[in-house]
Amino acid sequence: MGRVSNNLVGILNFLTLLLSIPILIAGIWLSRQADTDCERWLEKPVIAFGVFLLLVSLAGLIGACCRVTWLLWLYLVVMFCLIVVVFAFTIFTFVVTNKGAGQTLSNRGYKEYKLGDYSNWLQKRVDNTKTWNRIQSCLQSGKLCSKFKDQFLQDNVEKFYTENLSALQSGCCKPADVCNFTYVSPTEWTKPPSNGTYANSDCDLWNNDPNVLCFNCQSCKAGFLQNIKSDWKKVAIVNIVFLIFLIIVYSIGCCAFRNNRADNWKRY
Incomplete structure (x- = not known):
């Protein structure tokens, strides 16, 4: 032996x-x-x-x-x-x-994600400004939302709501459903009057600029953690x-x- x-x-x-x-x-x-x-x-x-x-x-x-x-x-x-x-x-x-899972929405093919649902250790890491700036830069250079826009560009609002989006697409490339924005295209939404503030802070952060969208939103960080x-x-x-x-x-x-x-x- x-x-x-x-x-x-x-x-x-x-x-x-x-x-x-x-x-x-x-x-x-x-x-x-x-x-x-x-x-x-x-x-x-x-x-x-x-x-x-x-x-x-x-x-x-x-x-x-x-x-x-x-x-x-x-x-x-x-x-x-x-x-x-x-x-x-x-x-x-x-x-x-x-810990952490997507929340199922009524009459939607995709889920939405909340940062608070994940472990405190992961939250602290992704909430660090320096770290998130690097992650955001990677998501943008990888053309995450550009590909998302091209993929669903022909969808009307009814068809878009039935799509099975990835966690990153749902969290970073579109506004949260609770914002009640009006659909124009996958990455372009019209904001209704907010009367001061929205119920979700991510609604204020949303911008139709392709370089902004919801990359600074808590939902984007949550989508990233779901992916991780x-x-x-x-x-x-x-x-x-x-x-x-x-x-x-x-x-x-x-x-x-x-x-x-x-x-x-x-x-x-």
Whole structure:
């Protein structure tokens, strides 16, 4: 079993070593080809992950195949820390995404979203002005509402109300239903007299300017959090599978480490 465990660790780390190469290439490509801040934001995490995977794979590969005990020990320590981090992040993901859901509206095909329905931790992050300005810039550079307008441009008001809009489209590209604005086009609405203030503060923030719309609304932030929630739920499921894989590799690595130590004792 000893030699088998060493061979398995070597094979698994050789595969992850091969995987790290395209990840590094993708990170470098992003750093040179990115046109927006949103795309540039991805380059550093991708490159860092690629370098991390490369170094850990090399440590596991050399430690198992060349019987370098201290290097295999270092590999196991890193693997253990990674298991703890992935486990903690998975639990954290489920906790912070437990709250929040769209509100179903009568005679509407879409839902609307309220910021207060989501976890306090997520609310604080998205309510930070500096953070939201970056997110807003990404949504605008991604032409979220331009595509939304083109997609539903031919709709009359009755047809528009039956559309199944995404959380971001519902929160950022149109006013809230409670505002009772008059439909002109998907991104153009006529405001009725407000008599001072609207019942919803988002109604005051709405503007037909394509660069404004409802990007500063609470509903837009809520739509973004709903999108994050859906993505994080998927990530959490992937993390569970990844965690099981890490535990299996770690267990095999422990066998290989014991085998290395036994061989070292025999030499002396």
